[in-house]
Amino acid sequence: MTTSAPARRSLLRGSDLRLLVxxxxxxxxxxxxxxxxxRVAASFAVPKALRRTLYRLGGMAVDSFVVSPACRFExxxxxxxxxxxxxxxxxxxxxxVAPVEIGVDCAVGMQTMIITSxxxxxxxxxxxxxxGLPVVIGDRVWLGARVTVLPxxxxxxxxxxxxxxxxxxxxxxxxxxxxxxxxxxxEVDPSRTRAREVTA
Numbered sequence: 001m002t003t004s005a006p007a008r009r010s011l012l013r014g015s016d017l018r019l020l021v022x023x024x025x026x027x028x029x030x031x032x033x034x035x036x037x038x039r040v041a042a043s044f045a046v047p048k049a050l051r052r053t054l055y056r057l058g059g060m061a062v063d064s065f066v067v068s069p070a071c072r073f074e075x076x077x078x079x080x081x082x083x084x085x086x087x088x089x090x091x092x093x094x095x096x097v098a099p100v101e102i103g104v105d106c107a108v109g110m111q112t113m114i115i116t117s118x119x120x121x122x123x124x125x126x127x128x129x130x131x132g133l134p135v136v137i138g139d140r141v142w143l144g145a146r147v148t149v150l151p152x153x154x155x156x157x158x159x160x161x162x163x164x165x166x167x168x169x170x171x172x173x174x175x176x177x178x179x180x181x182x183x184x185x186x187e188v189d190p191s192r193t194r195a196r197e198v199t200a
Contacts, residue, residue, distance in 0.1 A: 037054075037055070037058055037072075037073045037077060038072050038073065040054065041054040041055055041058070041067075042069055042070055042071055042072065043069060044069040044070070048066055048067075051067055051069075052066075052067070055067065055077070058077050059076075059077040059078045060073075060077045060078070060080045060081075060082070061078070061080065061081040061082075062080070062081070062082045063082065063083055063084040063085075063086075063104075066086075066087045066088070067082075067087075067088045067092075068087075068088060068089050068090045068091075068092075068110075069090065070090055070091045071088050071090070071091065071092045071093070071094070072091075072092070072093045072094070073094050073096060074093070074094070074095045074096065074097075075096035075097040075098075075116065075117075075132075076096050076097070077096060079096035079097070079098060079099045079100060079116075080094060080096045080099075080100050081099070081100070081101045081102065082102045083102060083103045083104035083105070083106065083139065084104045084105070085104055085105050086102050086103070086104060086105065086106040086107070086108070087106070087107050087108065088102075088108045088112075089107075089108060089109050089110040089111075089112070089145070090110040090111070091111045092108055092110070092111065092112045092113070092114075093111075093112070093113045093114070094114045095113075095114065095115050095116050095117060096116060097116045097117040097130065097132040098116040098117065098132030098133050098134045098135070098151070099116075099134040099135075100114055100116060100134070100135050100137075101134070101135070101136045101137065102137045102141075103137055103138045103139035103140070103141065103157070104139045104140070105139055105140045106137060106139070106140065106141045106142070106143075107141075107142045107143070108143045109142075109143050109144045109145035109146065109147060109163060110145045110146070111145060111146045112143050112144075112145070112146065112147045112148070112149070113146075113147075113148045113149065114135055114149045115135075115148070115149065115150055115151055116132050116133060116134065116135055116151050117130040117131060117132045117133070117151055118130065118131065118133070118150075118151050119131075131151075132151070133151035133152030134152065135149055135151065135152070135153055135154075136153075136154040136155070137149070137155045138154075138155055138156045138157035138158070138159065138173065139157045139158070140157055140158050141155050141157070141158070141159045141160075141161070142159075142161070143161045144160075144161060144162050144163030144164070144165070145163045145164070146163055146164050147161050147162075147163065147164070147165050147166075147167065148166045148167065149167045150166065150167060150168045153167050153168070153169065153170060153171075154170045154171075155167065155170070155171040156170075156171055156172050156173030156174070156175075157173045157174070158173055158174045158188050158190070159171050159172075159173060159174070159175055159176075159177065159188070160175075160176045160177070160188065161176075161177045161178070162176065162177065162178035162179075162182075162185075164180070165177060165178050165179055165180065165181075165182040166179075166180045166181050166182060167181070167182045168181040168182070169181065169182075171184070172184070173190075174187060174188040174189075174190050175187055175188055176188060
C-alpha cells in the first residue's frame with residue numbers, strides 16, 4: 001500500500017517538521033565538529049603547532065600541549081581544558097559530554113580513554129538518557145597506555161596509573177595505581193616534583 005502525496009505532506013506538518021529540521025541541524029553541527037577535530041586536526045599530515053591552533057580555534061581551552069595524531073574528541077570541545085606541557089599520545093579518546101580538565105605536565109599514554117558519561121540511574125538502575133560527570137586529572141599525572149578513566153573521577157597531583165588500569169574511583173595524590181579497578185599499590189615521594197620520574 002502506498003501513501004498518497006497529500007498524506008505524505010500531512011506527515012511532515014507542524015511540530016514533526018520542526019523536530020526534523022532541529023535534528024538535521026544538530027547532525028550537521030556534529031558532523032562539522034567531527035570533521036574539524038577528528039579528521040582535519042587529527043591528521044598525521046598536520047604539524048603539532050598547527051594542530052594545537054586548530055584545537056584552539058575549535059573552542060578548546062588549551063595551553064602549550066601536544067596532542068598526537070589520531071586522537072578523537074567527542075562531545076563539546078569547550079568542555080576540554082588541557083594544561084601547559086601536557087602530552088596526549090596516539091589514538092587517545094576524550095569524551096567531553098561533561099568537563100574534562102587535564103593539568104600541567106601530564107603524560108597520557110596511547111589509546112587511553114577518558115569517559116564523562118554513563119547511563120546509571122538511581123539505585124543502580126539503567127536510564128536511556130546519559131548523564132555527564134566531569135573528570136579532573138591533576139598536575140604531573142602519568143597515565144599509562146590503554147588506561148580507562150570513568151565518569152566523575154578525580155585523579156590527584158603526582159599520580160602514576162599503570163597501563164591497562166580502569167580508574168573507577170578517585171585517586172589520591174602522590175601514589176601509583178594499578179589494576180581493574182585501579183587500586184593504590186605504592187606511594188610516590190612528595191619531594192619528587194614530577195610523577196614521570198617514578199616508574200609503575
